[in-house]
Amino acid sequence: MRGEGWRNVALGGLILALVGAFLLNLALGSVRIPLSDVAAVLAGGEASKASWTYIILEFRLPKALTAMLAGAALAVSGLQMQTLFRNPLADPYILGVSAGASLGVALVVLSTGAATGFLASVGLLGDLSLILAAITGAAIVTGLVMIVARWLRQAMTLLILGLMMGYATGAVVSILIYFSVPEQIQAYITWTFGSFGGVTWRQLGILAPVIGAGLVVAVLLVKPLNALLLGEDYARSMGVPVGRVRFWIIASTALLAGAVTAFCGPIAFLGVAVPHLCRSLFHTSDHRLLVPATMLMGALIALLADLVAAVPGSRAILPLNAVTALLGAPVVVWIIVRRGNLRSAFAS
Amino acid sequence: MPDLVLETHDLAIGYPGKRQRRVVAEGINLRLYGGELVCLLGPNGAGKSTLLRTLAGMQRPLAGRVTLSGIDPHRLPPRELARRLSVVLTERTEVGALSARAVVALGRYPHTDWTGRLTPLDEAAVERALAAVGAAPLASRFVGELSDGERQKVLIARALAQEPRLLLLDEPTAFLDLPRRVEIMSLLRRLARETGQSILLSTHDLDLALRGADRLWLLPPGGPLRAGVPEELVLEGAFQATFPSADVTFDAHSGHFKLHGPSCGHVDLAGEGLPALWTGRALEREGYVVNGRGGPPSAVRVEVCDRDGRPVWRVRRAEVCREYPTLSQAVGEVKAGSAQAAATPSTAF
Numbered sequence: 042m043r044g045e046g047w048r049n050v051a052l053g054g055l056i057l058a059l060v061g062a063f064l065l066n067l068a069l070g071s072v073r074i075p076l077s078d079v080a081a082v083l084a085g086g087e088a089s090k091a092s093w094t095y096i097i098l099e100f101r102l103p104k105a106l107t108a109m110l111a112g113a114a115l116a117v118s119g120l121q122m123q124t125l126f127r128n129p130l131a132d133p134y135i136l137g138v139s140a141g142a143s144l145g146v147a148l149v150v151l152s153t154g155a156a157t158g159f160l161a162s163v164g165l166l167g168d169l170s171l172i173l174a175a176i177t178g179a180a181i182v183t184g185l186v187m188i189v190a191r192w193l194r195q196a197m198t199l200l201i202l203g204l205m206m207g208y209a210t211g212a213v214v215s216i217l218i219y220f221s222v223p224e225q226i227q228a229y230i231t232w233t234f235g236s237f238g239g240v241t242w243r244q245l246g247i248l249a250p251v252i253g254a255g256l257v258v259a260v261l262l263v264k265p266l267n268a269l270l271l272g273e274d275y276a277r278s279m280g281v282p283v284g285r286v287r288f289w290i291i292a293s294t295a296l297l298a299g300a301v302t303a304f305c306g307p308i309a310f311l312g313v314a315v316p317h318l319c320r321s322l323f324h325t326s327d328h329r330l331l332v333p334a335t336m337l338m339g340a341l342i343a344l345l346a347d348l349v350a351a352v353p354g355s356r357a358i359l360p361l362n363a364v365t366a367l368l369g370a371p372v373v374v375w376i377i378v379r380r381g382n383l384r385s386a387f388a389s
Numbered sequence: 390m391p392d393l394v395l396e397t398h399d400l401a402i403g404y405p406g407k408r409q410r411r412v413v414a415e416g417i418n419l420r421l422y423g424g425e426l427v428c429l430l431g432p433n434g435a436g437k438s439t440l441l442r443t444l445a446g447m448q449r450p451l452a453g454r455v456t457l458s459g460i461d462p463h464r465l466p467p468r469e470l471a472r473r474l475s476v477v478l479t480e481r482t483e484v485g486a487l488s489a490r491a492v493v494a495l496g497r498y499p500h501t502d503w504t505g506r507l508t509p510l511d512e513a514a515v516e517r518a519l520a521a522v523g524a525a526p527l528a529s530r531f532v533g534e535l536s537d538g539e540r541q542k543v544l545i546a547r548a549l550a551q552e553p554r555l556l557l558l559d560e561p562t563a564f565l566d567l568p569r570r571v572e573i574m575s576l577l578r579r580l581a582r583e584t585g586q587s588i589l590l591s592t593h594d595l596d597l598a599l600r601g602a603d604r605l606w607l608l609p610p611g612g613p614l615r616a617g618v619p620e621e622l623v624l625e626g627a628f629q630a631t632f633p634s635a636d637v638t639f640d641a642h643s644g645h646f647k648l649h650g651p652s653c654g655h656v657d658l659a660g661e662g663l664p665a666l667w668t669g670r671a672l673e674r675e676g677y678v679v680n681g682r683g684g685p686p687s688a689v690r691v692e693v694c695d696r697d698g699r700p701v702w703r704v705r706r707a708e709v710c711r712e713y714p715t716l717s718q719a720v721g722e723v724k725a726g727s728a729q730a731a732a733t734p735s736t737a738f
Contacts, residue, residue, distance in 0.1 A: 127483075264505040268498055272482045277447060279498035279551065280471030326485035329504060 048330065051322055055337040059109075062344040066105040067097055069353035100238070103245050105344060108237040111305050112315075112343025113336040114252045114297035117259045119312030120319075120335045121290050122183075124266050124328070126190050128199055129376050132312030133179070133298035136199065137206025139309075141182030142302035143233070144210045145174030150232075151217040151225055168244050172251060176299030182206055183291045234360035235306035237347050248304055255296035258289055259332055266290075266328040309362050310369025311346075315339045317376055342368070392458075394555050394587045395421035395444065399453035402436055402443045412451060413439045416613045419606065421555065421589060426581040427616075428598035429591040431608030432632050437591040438479065440608065441559050444589070445476050458554065471499035475551035477544050479559040489535065489543045490528040493518055496550030518550035522576060538569035545573070549580070556580075558590035562597070570594055574601045599623070599644050607631040653677050653727055657686060660693025664700035664716070668693055671720050689723055 067079045078088035079097060088094045119132035126136075133139045149171050189202055218226050240248065265286040268276040277283050301308065319334040320326060346368060350359040401415035413436035421427060431437050442448045444455055446462030455462060462470050475496065484492055496518065497511040507515065519525045522542040532540060541561055548556050558577070562570040574597045581588045581603075589606075592598055598605060599619045607615045607622060609631040615622065622628065628639040628646075637646045653676040658669050668691060669679045680687055690705040702719030703712050706726050713719040 261503065264498070264501070264503055267505060268495055270484050270487060271492070271495060272478075272480075274447065274478055275476070275482065277467065278445065278471060278474075278476045278478075279495065280466075280468035281498070282467050320486060324486055325491075326487050327491060 048323060052334065052337070055334065055341060059337055059341045059344070062341055062348065063105055063109070066108065066344050066348055066351075067101045069348060070096075070101060070351045071354075071356045072096060073354065099242075103240055103242055104238045104347065106245060107240040107248065107305065108343040108347045109340035110249060110252045111237060111301040111308065112311060112339035112341070112346075114255060114301050114339070115308060115312040116315035116319075116335040116339025116342075117256060117332060118294040118297040119314075120316040120328070120331060121259060121262070121266065121294055122312070123316055124269050125287065125290050126186075126199055127272070129317070130200055130313055130373065132310075133294065133302075134307060134309040135313055136182070136186050136203035137210070138179045138182045138186070138294065138298045139302050139307035140203075140207045140210035141178035141180075142175040142299045143178070143307050144213055145176070145178030145299070146171060146232070146303055147210075147214045147217050147229065149174045150229060151214070151221045165243065168247055172247055172300055172303040175303035176251075176295050179299035179302065180291065180295035183294050187287065187291060232306045233362075235308045235362040235365070236350075236358075237305055237343070237361065238358070240304050244304055248300055251296055251300040255293045255300070256336065258293035258296070262286065262289060262293070263328040263332050266332075267326075270326055306362070308365055310365045310373070311339060311342060313376075314369040314372035315342055317372060318342075391422040391424060393420060394423055394425075394458060395419070395589075396456045397444070397453060398456075400443065400450050400455060401452035402439045403451050404439075405449075405451060410451065414608060414611060414614065415452065417453070419614065419616060421587050423554070423587055424581055424585045425603045426578050426588045426601065427590075427604045427606060428602035429589060429606045429608060430593075430595065430598055430631065431591075432610060435608045435610045435631075437608055438559055440614075441476075441557050441589070441591055445474060445557050446470055447476075468499045471551060471553070473553050474555045474557065475548040475553040477541075477548050477556070477558040477561050479561075479563060481564070484532050487532055488529050489524060489532055489539075489546075490515065490519065492532050492543055493524075493528075493546045493550050496547040499551065514552060515550050518546040521549055521580060522546045537564045538566070538572070541565060541569075541573060542576075545576070549584075554586060556586055556588045558588070560591050560593070562592055562594055570597060577601075595628075595646065596644065609633070647673070653724075654689070655680055655687035656723060657690040658693075659690065660700075661695075665693045668702065668716055668719070671716060672723065675720060675724060677723070689726060691719060691723065 064076060064079060067083075068074050068076050072093070074088065074093045074097065078093055082088050082094050082097045088097065115133060118138075122131040122133065122136060123129060125131075149167075185206075186199065186202060190199055214229075218229070265276065265281045268279050268281045269286070273283055298312075315335050315338050316331065319331055319338050322338075323330055323334055325331070346361060346364045350361050350364045352359060397417050397419045399415075400417040400419075401412055402417065403413040404411045417440070429437050429440065439448070443450050446455070446457075446465075449463065457465070457470075457473055462474070465473070494507060494511070494515050497507060497514060498505065500511060501507060516525070519528050522545050524539065524542045524546050527535060527539055527543065532543060535543065541564070545558070545561065548558070561577075562573050565573065574594070577588050577590065578601050580586065602619055604616060605619050605622055607627050609615075615627050615631070617625070617627070623641050623644065626641070632639065632646065639645075640647045656672050656677045657680045658665065658672065660668065672679050672691070688706060692703040692705065694701050694703060701712055701714055702716060703710055704719055704722045704726075711722060713722065
């Protein structure tokens with residue numbers, strides 16, 4: 042077992058890496074901006090070129106902040122779902138929570154026709170309805186998964202259910218698309234690729250408090266989450282109000298995954314991979330450490346993925362989901378290979 | 390007068406269903422006192438787990454009521470209930486990457502603040518619980534790396550760390566080998582004596598229960614439950630009634646269940662000490678009725694003799710006497726003789 046010393050070193054390292062990745066995200070992209078200029082802009086000053094100040098403040102800073110928030114949100118919701126469902130592959134994307142949120146978004150975007158330029162121009166009311174629809178969709182799917190999970194206590198069933206949820210969403214979206222104009226369809230497809238860019242400060246003003254609330258709920262749940270490691274029966278026998286705790290985990294997950302999906306698209310692999318990375322880094326299942334650690338690690342991985350997707354030095358921008366899949370798929374394969382038994386691997 | 394920890398009144402247990410309500414057992418009236426170790430015995434499917442879950446407040450009774458120190462467990466807030474009662478469940482749980490100490494510390498759940506931070510008082514309780522089950526050397530190891538017996542000790546320590554009045558254990562010895570079973574049983578007995586906590590466990594281990602428990606609760610299929618001091622229940626013939634079976638009978642002399650196939654006949658046995666005792670057991674297992682000294686002589690006689698400090702076996706049938714250096718050869722000879730007698734009916738009658 043690794044001691045306190047290792048824990049502090051690892052946490053310190055994570056924070057340093059996070060700060061580094063944040064600065065790099067601001068400095069690199071299609072245009073390379075020197076770190077001294079980045080620091081100057083962050084300090085409230087001006088960069089040596091006016092366009093750099095504009096790029097940082099209006100484009101890269103909101104993008105980096107969005108990436109950090111989204112990464113932390115997806116990772117923490119993945120962690121909570123893995124513990125709640127006792128399933129190592131549980132995360133908002135795999136269990137169909139993101140699909141539920143997507144359906145909400147699709148309903149708003151494609152059916153109202155309000156979004157000619159898609160997200161950027163829908164206005165405050167549009168933003169609010171978007172996030173509300175996404176959170177509602179996410180909550181409904183999480184609740185459904187919860188009900189089914191209590192019926193059928195098999196790890197595999199849950200994953201198949203998530204798959205089906207994805208297909209069902211896809212079907213409804215296809216129907217909606219059939220009745221939509223090409224511009225809307227193009228916007229929707231681009232959105233499904235996932236992106237941290239394009240989130241405006243105004244949208245960030247909605248995203249940040251919602252994710253903040255979800256994260257606060259997760260932090261307040263560390264103690265019952267630890268008790269749930271022993272299973273629901275033991276948790277109940279230790280005085281955990283299991284029903285209430287379950288409700289709050291679902292609420293937190295829906296807020297986190299719903300909000301992220303609404304503005305960044307359905308992002309795969311972050312939620313499932315990050316908790317496992319943290320467990321093997323810290324070698325513990327203790328949520329008192331894992332919740333803050335997955336927040337940091339999730340934010341870091343999201344920044345790195347975004348950095349790769351931006352392809353520094355070129356004008357190209359890769360789909361974010363392609364990058365997260367390339368980073369995350371090996372982790373998932375590693376989980377399955379290391380533990381043949383899905384049931385026993387949820388927490389290690 | 391010891392204090393009454395748990396009481397039931399006309400309890401009916403089972404599963405409520407919209408269409409079909411399934412009553413597992415009813416008319417259960419029980420009392421459990423402080424410092425008492427009680428073993429719950431019964432055949433598979435009689436409802437031992439259901440009864441324990443009902444007593445623990447994990448499922449509702451179909452009728453009647455349970456009172457825990459005078460209070461209905463369902464009326465207690467979960468945290469208050471957890472301070473009075475803790476459980477060790479039968480199914481194996483994967484707990485992930487937690488040390489034994491961390492798992493035991495989870496037992497402090499109803500005593501700690503929202504972060505689960507341990508006060509010095511909690512730390513002391515955790516160390517006490519680890520020491521009580523002899524798991525202190527395991528404290529910093531991961532639970533996933535422990536053997537079944539070690540893991541069971543850790544889970545018992547977790548239940549102890551909760552510092553309840555009553556511990557309920559559902560088949561705590563199920564996955565363990567015999568030495569570990571004896572160890573856990575004597576551990577529980579000592580805990581009940583020393584801490585004044587009441588301990589109720591279900592088990593299939595008749596022998597250990599007869600020797601270790603202060604009282605037994607016997608739950609036959611369908612009920613009603615019978616409670617009593619182990620020896621008293623043996624004398625009343627309660628075991629045969631609880632475990633009705635065509636193929637086994639409870640032997641009140643030995644305190645075991647015995648397989649009874651058709652009897653193969655009588656064998657006289659002579660000899661002293663352990664070799665003679667186990668020779669008798671071997672013959673009984675093969676289906677013979679073993680006669681000791683006295684009584685009418687049988688056709689076959691087995692004598693266990695001592696030769697230079699090592700036992701030898703003589704099998705006498707009619708005028709023939711053969712000597713064997715091992716027990717298995719002697720039993721083989723007895724069986725061979727019976728088979729021959731059966732094949733030629735004229736000599737058997």
